[in-house]
Amino acid sequence: MWVMSMVRRTLPPLTTLRAFEAAARLVSFKAAAEELRVTQSAISHQVASLERSLGTPLFLRLPGRVELNEAGVIYFPVVQDALDKIAFTTDLIRQNNAPTSLTVQVYVTVAVRWLIPRLQTFKEKFPEIAMNLDASLLDWEFNPDRADVGFIYTRAPNRPNLTYTLLRRERLVGVCSPAIAKSITGPDDLRHFSFLSVSGNTEDAASWAASVGASGLSQKSSPLFDSNLLAIEAAANGQGIVIVPEFLVEGDVANGTLVAPLASDLMQPGGWYLVHLERRGGEKAIRKFLQWIQGQA
């Protein structure tokens, strides 16, 4: 090591290495200039400066183009590898101290009914992190271009380059208003009431009814909502029964706004996950959010 540190006295002007690496990789000073957002002249000067420092050319100047010469072919991979590693670690360290904001992609129902009521505890625990919610009525996949993490439901946690952390598997419950609940003493009573359907989850009602022993459902037309949020509100207003993941209505059931007249052990076939880009797994904000949400589940 001591021997090696003696060698360090012969470092070239380090700034020139950036220009050299880009020009060598792209085999073009012009392209390197574009990539580094400087003029072609800057690249030319920098490469020339490096060559003077080394005492040898690194490129063959051909008409209208350049090629690495023998020395350049030796130097390029070493410089590239070194700069790559520095850049990678630089990025790692920057990310760890990164953005004090975190954008979470979440279903609107989950946002309103579960996450937002709990945000205060996150805020108290991690006051340095500003939380942004990216919510929508639609049932969609995690989009890493728009959000840092996603809190989603999926049956197939297997998209490439994403890390899925299972938070909970959720039971489906059938809930309705207290008034309707009074008239439901057994599975056979279900035929008298409407099931409030949500687009994308239209089979839940049939599966749930079967799980509680009901042999037939009402022939009445089922209202169709575009989110659980609205369907849940309609149920609370006595318009029927909605089948939803239990955690979304825990509060309502606890305070009597909604009633689950019949018990069921029917689980959702998928799971609720926190998902993020694999390569961002080390980021502090993401790790903190994951830690926190695991504590909430």
Add this chain to the structure above:
Amino acid sequence: MWVMSMVRRTLPPLTTLRAFEAAARLVSFKAAAEELRVTQSAISHQVASLERSLGTPLFLRLPGRVELNEAGVIYFPVVQDALDKIAFTTDLIRQNNAPTSLTVQVYVTVAVRWLIPRLQTFKEKFPEIAMNLDASLLDWEFNPDRADVGFIYTRAPNRPNLTYTLLRRERLVGVCSPAIAKSITGPDDLRHFSFLSVSGNTEDAASWAASVGASGLSQKSSPLFDSNLLAIEAAANGQGIVIVPEFLVEGDVANGTLVAPLASDLMQPGGWYLVHLERRGGEKAIRKFLQWIQGQA
């Protein structure tokens, strides 16, 4: 690779890395300044600049000293390794284009009688290399502090950290003036003449005489010279017979200045080598000289 080159956009100011690495290694801005031959203030500014670029401190500032913090501990080995590799390869390339001069250590006799007459061909082939000869009358070992390469004779080519390349194993010949040669028709005639001795090679005469079948040598006092060069001149002037490696008198025998009256197959027990520091084996000038001298042998 493409992914990685995208990451390169986040390189820090590269010059700052040199200051950081030295300060981290020496755990002292003051020591780093001394090593890099700048002021303490320069180191402080550079480290601060890097820390701003990264968005985090890299050192804990303690009273009268510094310590790497968590981020610094991560960053230091990566940066050190990268700079080491760049420095090493930089040095390699610089050496390959190094010195356009080459100092060759060589016995004076070899210089005068063999190497100098051939220097022109080397000069013509490698005009960019200036040849310096380090010659002496004394019989010595290769000294890497004084010369880049040595052309020496040795029986034991095994000193550590040196590379020996065998050029030739040499036959010993007994030569004398044409006048003396006329009187030598067989081994028995040798007793009438003096052998011209060189300090350090006093056994050569006896060995050679035995190899040609001579049963006894002259009892006359043998003149003692301190180099083959002088002994060869004395032989040419009719003062006796000198036993020397054949290549040193090839020219004289060819033009009749000296005669080898009796043939012998006696080889020198050692060999003639080109020798240099092992670690300098890649240097162009040394490699070129080796290539050339092998062609002369």
Add this chain to the structure above:
DNA sequence: AACCCACATGAATTTTACTCATGTAGACGT
């Protein structure tokens, strides 16, 4: 011949690296 392309070159300008002078915060000894 005219035009285009890509690198080279030198002067001028901008930015970064470094110095100088001083500040800050201990640590130590009297």
Add this chain to the structure above:
DNA sequence: ACGTCTACATGAGTAAAATTCATGTGGGTT
């Protein structure tokens, strides 16, 4: 408590390097 020393921090000024701008050079193509 005070004085002295050490090592890092800070800001203004200076020196050096990076970059731009304008133009040159040498093909290649039509």
